[in-house]
Amino acid sequence: EAQVTQNPRYLITVTGKKLTVTCSQNMNHEYMSWYRQDPGLGLRQIYYSMNVEVTDKGDVPEGYKVSRKEKRNFPLILESPSPNQTSLYFCASSIGAKRGMTDTQYFGPGTRLTVL
């Protein structure tokens, strides 16, 4: 089954304790992205990757890191989490943007993170 998976689905942690949220897709997609969802704000892009070893900042990158060493995986790293990073996080992937196109993005189930 074609899907985007995220782990863990739920995480409670404390301020300053490094954590990683994994994202994996089995559709051979080139493009992957991380979003955070906060009430009333919709989804905001944190980082994205156009392909392996190519990553770039989205709208709200502060406090986050990503890496793209393999095509299928795109982990989100919080080196020193803070309470304002408490949110619902979504990973998404798509085939890859052709020039002048926006592909349909497929979303994972979400990771609910609480930072105390």
Add this chain to the structure above:
Amino acid sequence: AQSVTQPDIHITVSEGASLELRCNYSYGATPYLFWYVQSPGQGLQLLLKYFSGDTLVQGIKGFEAEFKRSQSSFNLRKPSVHWSDAAEYFCAVGLKAAGNKLTFGGGTRVLVKP
């Protein structure tokens, strides 16, 4: 910078009644437009999208949306709502010049009364 506005934060509708969710965007060029649905505890599922052509777009689950360039709107409609349509709905805009970047509206939560 582009923006997407969903004016209604919550909408309550009776089962069997019609539903319309509003979406307005602010951007000078022609955007690509999407509607996603998020059921409780679930990820986002694509309902429909508009890239070009016919401005009335049919999607899954009986939803449709109409692109109106003059009003910068892309409203979502369903003629008869089912209890399973209770969810949060997000409008999103993609830009030709920005590859795969999506800008989302704040969402509209739909409650369905029996």
